Amino acid sequence: MTNATTSTDSGIVQLTISPRIRRSPFYAATVRDGVSHFTVYNKMLMPLSFGHLSAEYQRLMHGVAMWDVAVERQVEVSGPDAHALVQALSARDLSTMQVGQGKYVAMCDHSGRLLNDPVLLKLSDRYWFSLADSDMLMWVRAVAAERGFAVDVCEPDVSPLAIQGPKAEALAVKLFGERVRAIKYFGCIETDLQGIPLVLCRSGWSKQGGFELFLRDGSRGDALWEMVKAAGQEFGIGPGAPNHIERVESGLLSWGGDTTPDTNPFEANMAKFVDVDCAADYIGKAALQKIAAQGPARLMVGLRLDGQAPSDWPLIERAPVLLDGRQVGTMSAVVFSPALQCTIGIAQVQREVVQAGQRVQVVTPIGLQGAVTQALPFI
Numbered sequence: 001m002t003n004a005t006t007s008t009d010s011g012i013v014q015l016t017i018s019p020r021i022r023r024s025p026f027y028a029a030t031v032r033d034g035v036s037h038f039t040v041y042n043k044m045l046m047p048l049s050f051g052h053l054s055a056e057y058q059r060l061m062h063g064v065a066m067w068d069v070a071v072e073r074q075v076e077v078s079g080p081d082a083h084a085l086v087q088a089l090s091a092r093d094l095s096t097m098q099v100g101q102g103k104y105v106a107m108c109d110h111s112g113r114l115l116n117d118p119v120l121l122k123l124s125d126r127y128w129f130s131l132a133d134s135d136m137l138m139w140v141r142a143v144a145a146e147r148g149f150a151v152d153v154c155e156p157d158v159s160p161l162a163i164q165g166p167k168a169e170a171l172a173v174k175l176f177g178e179r180v181r182a183i184k185y186f187g188c189i190e191t192d193l194q195g196i197p198l199v200l201c202r203s204g205w206s207k208q209g210g211f212e213l214f215l216r217d218g219s220r221g222d223a224l225w226e227m228v229k230a231a232g233q234e235f236g237i238g239p240g241a242p243n244h245i246e247r248v249e250s251g252l253l254s255w256g257g258d259t260t261p262d263t264n265p266f267e268a269n270m271a272k273f274v275d276v277d278c279a280a281d282y283i284g285k286a287a288l289q290k291i292a293a294q295g296p297a298r299l300m301v302g303l304r305l306d307g308q309a310p311s312d313w314p315l316i317e318r319a320p321v322l323l324d325g326r327q328v329g330t331m332s333a334v335v336f337s338p339a340l341q342c343t344i345g346i347a348q349v350q351r352e353v354v355q356a357g358q359r360v361q362v363v364t365p366i367g368l369q370g371a372v373t374q375a376l377p378f379i
């Protein structure tokens, strides 16, 4: 870790907790295990690091890490019109979605702007939008009421704990038995661990494989954390957090990090998750059809920088991307990649600049740097 000071220049400040900023059911456990940095996500404290960024990355790439991702809040939809509401809110054909399946969906407004990019889970009697960092409870309730749907919409007491990395499956087998091997990507089952009610899903915000244990009783957070930690000892488990380096290498979208309030899913490289020709008339469909026909104004690309990463921590502000001295985009994330042994970033650039191999310049906090565009993901 560099620059672990209280200077605002490094993006590290002290934060005062109050009832507006919610704590996770795993909060006490993460404090015991030495959490060093939090961010705020869905108005809740989210661990970012336990003080050893490099070790946390290595554990994710080669072992197994456990992450408090309770901030991935659920909006739950149940009742007779649950499917109709969930489909109206999702820019993806859900007509064949089965109980026990999950799907990555774009939730858009009427102009096709990306409001959130959740994982949608279909349980036996309800749906969960497992959310990124925006206030979707208000949107879902508003649409339900405006359309007169017979549904219940709430934020349930559900808090995901992720296990991620190549040894996560062995740990899941130890905890839940051989049946977990049959769970497909984004597949989920309703189960329990010694009486602690859970949904187990093959998911997580990394490309290293793993599961998320959706805790359905916040009073059992400490017990679940300790149980997973104890079972994981033989695999070298340790605490971590959604990893900034790995997510850039893997090109995973950070809503609000890589997007602005005006970004549409095509600009966020979500085209393959958007069904513009499906029968369902979801919110934003007409606008998305138009954008699909014209092509989006911007695209998200990778950058390979000539120089160093400005810091190990997320950028405080997006960095301007220049072509011939003219701004053609912004860079929203930059890291030194241990896997590629160079500095890489994620940028949103005007479509005409997107050809792979285009040389640009980036105004980084440590000076102007040359960079080359390439398609995402890097790895």
Ligand code: THG
Binding pocket: 072, 103, 104, 117, 118, 119, 130, 131, 132, 133, 160, 203, 204, 205, 206, 212, 252, 253
């Ligand atoms: N798990 C759960 N909830 C979440 C996240 C999660 N909510 C917030 C955030 N993450 C939602 N955003 C994403 C972004 C990317 C992916 C998942 C959630 C993801 N994408 C892969 C990709 O783009 O390559 C795979 C998508 C696919 O093939 O369908 O995994 O992580 N519970």
